[in-house]
Amino acid sequence: MTITTKPAPGRTQDADLTERILEATEQHLRAHGFSGLRVEQVAQTVGCGKTAIYRRWPTKEELAAAVVTHQADPGVEPDTGSLVEDLVIHQEQSMIHQSYEQGLRGERPIWGILIEPGVRDIVDEQFIAARRERGRTIVARAVSRGEVPPETDADALLDMIAGFSFYRTNVRDERLTLASFRQVASTVAGAPPLRIIT
Structure with a gap:
């Protein structure tokens, strides 16, 4: 990934600066992990002040x-009318978010943070919770069709x-395929976990 270290002549557009900050932060996270992330180093890489970063992300x-x-x-x-196929598509969409991790052996995976x-709570609120609700809807439709109890x-x-x-993907660093999604989805749909009633 190429990072521009100096802003272009003239006033840098906010969207451009935001993009460059995110790219530089990703570079630093991959190299040093979350514990090694330093805002001042990101600012130096981008060629902006720390204030420009903290103004966007406090x-x-x-x-x-x-x-x-x-x-x-x-x-x-x-x-699709099929729990297995809906789960495959749902999981494939989830993996698209991690697809840029492929081919980066030796670097820390971004989704691993x-x-x-603190990071998980923010990502959950902004993204994962909506995906989870969509998954629950998929399962609820399967229940209504009689595919699962x-x-x-x-x-x-x-x-x-x-x-x-x-x-x-994050521990074994393996590329997943639609076939592997389908195998796991078929297994889970065939013998789904049941709520424990106490």
């Missing part, structure tokens, strides 16, 4: 979360698929 957590959500796209809500509580635990089902994908 905390380091908000800056890191902005990098995570910058390329995120909620996609469209799938409704979600283990930082009414006591299916939608959150546990979604966690099983998302956890598999997150572990494979």
Whole structure:
């Protein structure tokens, strides 16, 4: 990734500066992780003052979360009439958000910074919560079609698929395929986790 280290002559447009700050922050996160992220180093890389960064993102957590959500796209809500196919599409959309991690062996994965509580809370509020609600809708439709029992635990089902994908990409550094999504979705849909009634 090429980072422009000096602003263009004349007044830098706000959108351009924002983009360059996010690119530089991503570069620093990949090289040093969240604990090694220093706003002053990002500012130096971009060629701006720290104030320009803090004006956009008042905390380091908000800056890191902005990098995570910058390329995120909620996609469209799938409704194929099949739980398995809807889950495959839903998970594929989730993986598009992580697709730029591929081919970057040796660098820290950006989505891996979600283990930082402050970053995770912001990303959850701005992005993940809406995706989770969409997943619950997919499962609810499957219940209404009789594909899975009414006591299916939608959150546990979604966690099983998302956890598999997150572990494979962020821990094992493997590329996932639609075939692997379909295999996991088929397995989970065939024997879905049920809510525990106490």
